[in-house]
Amino acid sequence: MIGKLKGLVDEIGEDHCVIDVNGVGYVAYCSARTLGKLEPGTATTLYIETYVREDMIRLYGFGSALEREWFRLLTGNVQGVGAKVALAVLSTLSPSELANAIALRDITMVSRAPGVGKKVAERIVTELKNKAPALAGDATGTIGLKQELGEGVAPTPVADAVSALVNLGYSRDMAANAVAAALKSAGGEADTGMLIRLGLKELAK
Known part of the structure; x- marks a missing residue:
């Protein structure tokens, strides 16, 4: 199981990149936010989530461990959210913005992601409302306040x-x-x- 790749950016595609690790090119599917920070020929480190199925092995790459944790949270806890939708959300919102949106019950902000309708956005906000503080880093106190504001308490x-x-x-x-x-x-x-x-x-x- 691959957990991290450290090498040179060999190629950047619309939804993926190729990382050259000692002469071996690994294809990693990434959010637009992560891809936007990569430059061909430069060294980089990607945190990897490996999907293994009967017919394929696919790598998903992230610029930070926190972004990868949000990907796992989205795909593992919200019905109807697979890898493609999770990447769309993370392409549109940074981890802190996503945590804020969930804390504020801001369905409109979450639904800005391509392919994310109101119902899916509502599920994301509802299913992850108790998990956002754990991934809010130093902003835990702020997130807690925003949850109270959102709930009117x-x-x-x-x-x-x-x-x-x-x-x-x-x-x-x-x-x-x-x-x-x-x-x-x-x-x-x-x-x-x-x-x-x-x-x-x-x-x-």
């Missing part, structure tokens, strides 16, 4: 602060990130006014 000062920042013209995602950072520095007892002030400082950085 966030404390009133927090929800009001996010709403106030959104009314000032910031996106909901940016506002939630800023308020999460404000909560971290001010503590859970901070009132709405303090969260707004600290949030604006975060947004000004």
Whole structure:
């Protein structure tokens, strides 16, 4: 089983690349995001997910271990999501954007991926809602807050602060990130006014 390839980029196709590892060319199917970071003739490392079937062996390559974990999560936990759809999602959304979309129950954002309709996007958001924090890296606290906001159970000062920042013209995602950072520095007892002030400082950085 191949878990990682380290070699030279020999060829880049529409949905795949060929990595030359000591004279052997491996075909790896990748997201557009991963392919966009590759250049022919340069050294690269791809994290690999190997699919073995009776009639074929196919390698899927990713620029980071986190992206590969999201691929596994999408293909292994969501009905109707195979490798092609998972790559389409990861071509459209970065791992952090996907985690944010799931935390915010943002079906519209997920359905931006080619071939992903509203029903599939809804399944992705529903099936992975409890798994997003585990793959959110350092943003776990922020993701947790966004889940609370999406479910309508966030404390009133927090929800009001996010709403106030959104009314000032910031996106909901940016506002939630800023308020999460404000909560971290001010503590859970901070009132709405303090969260707004600290949030604006975060947004000004």
